[in-house]
Amino acid sequence: MADARAVILNRIRAAMADRPSAPPVPRDYDTHRPVDDLLGLFAERVADYRATVRRVGAGKLAAAVATALHERGARTMVVPPDVPASWCAEGFRWLVDDPPLAVDELDAVDGVLTGTAVAIAETGTIVLDAGPAQGRRALTLVPDYHLCVVRAEQVVGTVPEALAALDPVRPLTFISGPSATSDIELNRVEGVHGPRTLELLLVT
Amino acid sequence: MRRNPVTWLGTPTFPRAASAALADPQLRRNLRHATHTIRTKRAGAVAELPDWESLRRAGEAIKNEVLFHLDGYLEALEAAVTARGGTVHWARDASEANEIVLRLTRAAGAAEVVKVKSMATAEIGLNDALESAGIGVVETDLAELIVQLGHDRPSHILVPAIHRNRAEIREIFAREMPGAPADLAAEPAALAEVARAHLRRKFLSATVAVSGANFAVADTGSVVVLESEGNGRMCLTLPRTLITVMGLEKVVPTWRDLEVFLQLLPRSSTAERMNPYTSIWTGVTPGDGPQEFHLVLLDNGRTATLADPVGRAALRCIRCSACLNVCPVYERTGGAAYGSVYPGPIGAILTPQLVDDPADKQAASLPYASSLCGACFEVCPVRIDIPEVLVHLRAKTVAAKGKRSGEAAGMAALAWIMGNRRRYEAAQKAGSLARLLGGADGRISHLPWPGSRWTASRDLPAPPKESFRAWWRRTHG
Numbered sequence: 001m002a003d004a005r006a007v008i009l010n011r012i013r014a015a016m017a018d019r020p021s022a023p024p025v026p027r028d029y030d031t032h033r034p035v036d037d038l039l040g041l042f043a044e045r046v047a048d049y050r051a052t053v054r055r056v057g058a059g060k061l062a063a064a065v066a067t068a069l070h071e072r073g074a075r076t077m078v079v080p081p082d083v084p085a086s087w088c089a090e091g092f093r094w095l096v097d098d099p100p101l102a103v104d105e106l107d108a109v110d111g112v113l114t115g116t117a118v119a120i121a122e123t124g125t126i127v128l129d130a131g132p133a134q135g136r137r138a139l140t141l142v143p144d145y146h147l148c149v150v151r152a153e154q155v156v157g158t159v160p161e162a163l164a165a166l167d168p169v170r171p172l173t174f175i176s177g178p179s180a181t182s183d184i185e186l187n188r189v190e191g192v193h194g195p196r197t198l199e200l201l202l203v204t
Numbered sequence: 205m206r207r208n209p210v211t212w213l214g215t216p217t218f219p220r221a222a223s224a225a226l227a228d229p230q231l232r233r234n235l236r237h238a239t240h241t242i243r244t245k246r247a248g249a250v251a252e253l254p255d256w257e258s259l260r261r262a263g264e265a266i267k268n269e270v271l272f273h274l275d276g277y278l279e280a281l282e283a284a285v286t287a288r289g290g291t292v293h294w295a296r297d298a299s300e301a302n303e304i305v306l307r308l309t310r311a312a313g314a315a316e317v318v319k320v321k322s323m324a325t326a327e328i329g330l331n332d333a334l335e336s337a338g339i340g341v342v343e344t345d346l347a348e349l350i351v352q353l354g355h356d357r358p359s360h361i362l363v364p365a366i367h368r369n370r371a372e373i374r375e376i377f378a379r380e381m382p383g384a385p386a387d388l389a390a391e392p393a394a395l396a397e398v399a400r401a402h403l404r405r406k407f408l409s410a411t412v413a414v415s416g417a418n419f420a421v422a423d424t425g426s427v428v429v430l431e432s433e434g435n436g437r438m439c440l441t442l443p444r445t446l447i448t449v450m451g452l453e454k455v456v457p458t459w460r461d462l463e464v465f466l467q468l469l470p471r472s473s474t475a476e477r478m479n480p481y482t483s484i485w486t487g488v489t490p491g492d493g494p495q496e497f498h499l500v501l502l503d504n505g506r507t508a509t510l511a512d513p514v515g516r517a518a519l520r521c522i523r524c525s526a527c528l529n530v531c532p533v534y535e536r537t538g539g540a541a542y543g544s545v546y547p548g549p550i551g552a553i554l555t556p557q558l559v560d561d562p563a564d565k566q567a568a569s570l571p572y573a574s575s576l577c578g579a580c581f582e583v584c585p586v587r588i589d590i591p592e593v594l595v596h597l598r599a600k601t602v603a604a605k606g607k608r609s610g611e612a613a614g615m616a617a618l619a620w621i622m623g624n625r626r627r628y629e630a631a632q633k634a635g636s637l638a639r640l641l642g643g644a645d646g647r648i649s650h651l652p653w654p655g656s657r658w659t660a661s662r663d664l665p666a667p668p669k670e671s672f673r674a675w676w677r678r679t680h681g
Contacts (some may be wrong), residue, residue: 004294008452011507012275018513022272025265029258029464045477100491103408103442123478136492137441137483141434142408159478160463168424168459169288171489174466174482179434182474183347183363184370184392186238192346192396193403194434194481 031160038121039202042155045124049177050190051198061149062089064201065113068147072197074110078143080135087113087133087149097135103142111145112195119155120162124177126150126200127162129170137171146175146195152204208505209298209329210558212357215543217569219661222537234369235538242529245475246583252477253467262464264587267520270455271510277422277455278501284425288487290497295449297504298328304500305330305414305447306337312445312496314339314412320429320436321345322416323361323523324449324502326545327558330414342406344435346399353380359539359547361525362473367538370395396433403435413439413494417450418522419465420499423458426486427499430469430479440483446494452506453519465522468585472524505558514596518554520586525550527580527590533573542570549580553593562604571597610654632671642666 035041043053056064066089069077079088081098088094095101095109106112115133116126126148128134133149140146156162166172179194190196207213215221225231250256270277282292295301309317317334319325319341331341331352343352350365351358354376358364365373374390377398384398415436419428427448429436440446456462470479488497510516528534528548539547543566544555552570559567571594580590602611621627642648648664650656658664670678 004296004300007296008294008501008503008507009275009278011503012278012452012510015507015511015516016272016274020272020513022269023265025269025461026258026261029255029262031463033254048477049480107404107408120478125478130489130492137437138493141437141441159467160460163459163463163466168421168426168484169486171486171492172482172484173437174478174484176476176478176480178480179432180480181346181392181396181433183345183350183365183433184373184395185234186242186363186366187392188474188476189392189396191393192400192433192435193344193407193438 031158031164033122033157035121035157038155038157039152039204041157042119042121042124043202045121046177046200047124049124049180049198051124051177051200053200053202055202055204058203061087061201061203065089065147066091068199068201069111072111072145072199074145076109077147078106078109078112078139080114080133080139083113083115083133097139100136103138106138106142109143111147112139112143113147113149114140115149115151116154118162118165119150120159121155121157123159125162126175127166128173128175129166131170137173140173140175141194144195145197145199147199147201149201149203152202155202206297206299208559208561210327210505210546210555211544211564211567215566217566218541218543218573219569221541221543222533222573225537225541230369231367231538232536234367235535237369238363238366239529239535242475246472246526246529249471249475249477253471259464259468260585260587263468263522263585264520266456266461266464267453267586269457271453271516271519274452274455274510277457278452280422281420281425281455282501284421284423285427285487285497285499286425288425290425290487290499293498293500295500295502295504299333301328301449301500301502301504302330302333304498305449306334306339308445308447308498309334309339309412312412314410314445316340316342316406316410317412317414317447318342318344318406318410318439318443319348320413320415320431320439321348321364322414322449323545324416324451325414326358328449328502328504330449342403342410344403344407344439345431346396346433346435349399349403350376353377357540358545360528361523361546361548361550363525367540407435407438407442410439410443412445412447413443415439415446415448417448417454417499418469419462420450420455421457421459421462422455424486426459426484428462428482428484430482432474432480434481437481437483440485441493444494445496445498447498447500449500449502451502451504469522469524472526472583472585505560508560509554509557512557515553515557515593517588517593518550518557520588521550521554522586524585526583526585530579530583532575532577532579537573542573544570549574549590549594550588553588553590553597556597562601568601568604571601629671629673632673636667636669636671639666639669
């Protein structure tokens with residue numbers, strides 16, 4: 001039996017015997033759009049997904065973390081190994097993912113605290129790339145509550161700006177609000193398998 | 205030739221299946237509600253982007269570029285995935301793809317796989333193939349779970365259980381899901397909650413996952429899955445082995461091209477600015493996610509489709525399902541009437557081409573499942589001119605019937621009549637007598653055979669008393 005790869009590639013070449021030439025891709029869409037209040041737009045779009053955004057001054061992050069966790073009633077939180085110690089407010093139990101925790105351990109914590117790589121204002125999206133303060137993908141997936149720190153300078157306006165800022169070969173997760181489904185009568189309902197609560201701390 | 209499982213064995217031709225579906229008032233209510241909800245939302249999500257038409261044109265051009273140089277892009281994708289620790293497999297047809305997945309699952313020592321919703325694996329009948337080989341399959345997308353537990357068939361590309369309303373879903377869960385509470389409410393939030401509880405153990409213990417792919421980037425080897433619930437992330441992250449089955453045409457040339465599709469797809473499909481979760485991975489990342497990654501590139505009729513210069517436009521499809529949601533035919537008949545995992549306008553042009561068998565009457569009936577109103581083309585994010593392809597495929601169907609068919613005889617007679625002025629005017633005069641068959645509303649609902657084959661499902665306007673030519677001669681002559 002001939003090799004499937006060779007057969008398929010030959011079928012493609014035979015199918016395209018007419019060798020049509022593709023015109024160049026028109027890229028006259030917007031890669032950037034001017035916005036008056038980028039952070040305001042980001043906060044508004046995130047809120048549309050029923051996620052919470054709190055604006056925080058740079059020196060007050062630990063206090064904001066403590067407030068969020070108190071309101072949530074969370075006591076045990078998991079963090080990636082490289083989360084700044086200053087984020088981990090006193091009065092809570094902080095589990096560090098080093099050595100990596102088992103999934104059952106991740107399933108048992110009250111939540112996870114991470115940073116982010118890039119945020120997109122127009123779509124209300126945060127993107128994690130397993131870079132600084134973000135950890136491996138399972139960390140922000142299994143716990144039911146995700147508290148995420150976004151620095152103002154990480155927020156870009158559009159999807160094209162975000163992709164240009166990302167490294168494609170890192171494992172990437174784009175997150176737009178808490179997990180949701182539109183599978184029942186095409187109405188959006190929040191809260192399925194991923195974290196059911198997403199809160200962002202926007203550091204300005 | 206082995207039968208392509210993209211259509212379901214035993215489904216009647218579209219007109220017969222549609223008659224049955226139209227007689228179900230509950231189905232029509234469910235579909236009308238769902239399609240109208242999503243239509244309005246999509247229009248809003250699209251209107252927000254001032255450059256939407258430019259994005260559509262870019263999407264169309266990128267996909268054409270891919271199709272015109274598919275061999276080179278697939279070779280580049282293979283090289284990039286392999287360089288990052290993944291393994292690429294090639295499958296000529298459904299059974300070859302199923303055999304590859306089965307072999308890999310067995311090699312991983314798994315008795316069960318978790319699955320992310322994927323059109324490619326539905327198209328090849330992977331669940332049946334694995335189950336008949338003794339491997340359990342757990343669908344983790346909520347709508348796929350509803351279909352699986354309801355022993356049902358999918359009826360929509362994005363929302364396979366669109367034909368079910370909340371009360372019906374509640375009944376299915378209460379009956380089929382172990383541990384579903386007796387007082388389960390028929391509320392979307394409560395139904396999503398029991399699905400979460402039901403699947404959580406499966407996610408945390410699964411060792412092999414099977415997914416599809418929305419896009420794969422040739423120059424980086426990155427594979428992209430868009431989803432909402434987080435079941436995708438669970439499958440793409442927790443198991444040790446990940447097997448992704450992807451149609452050949454899903455490759456895009458460069459990383460930058462994703463900036464177009466990550467805008468076009470969410471707004472066209474779920475009518476959101478962005479879907480809740482998009483995962484992108486490249487090969488294997490040590491210490492993060494699956495440590496074994498297999499990418500199965502699936503032909504299954506795609507290269508045959510590629511050979512048709514008009515029909516190949518169907519391969520630009522990114523499976524958003526916007527064309528289903530706006531289609532007046534789909535809204536009334538539902539997806540099951542199409543007898544394929546690809547229903548609606550895109551199914552009507554994609555399914556018969558993937559089947560690629562002129563003797564298959566069911567598949568050949570699908571290009572007629574349209575009034576050619578053109579709403580599908582207007583919403584298509586990659587500008588597939590679906591009506592053009594429908595007409596093209598109808599012509600192919602008629603041509604395949606040969607010169608002895610009714611259409612061919614009728615057209616030959618018409619050519620003879622229209623080729624001569626006297627014959628033409630005589631025919632017009634005779635034709636105007638047909639108005640006597642019309643009712644008081646000026647419409648003909650019942651023609652004698654063979655015209656009855658036309659009027660069985662359509663009215664015909666009664667011809668006027670006088671032809672234009674006769675009127676002109678009388679008033680200006």
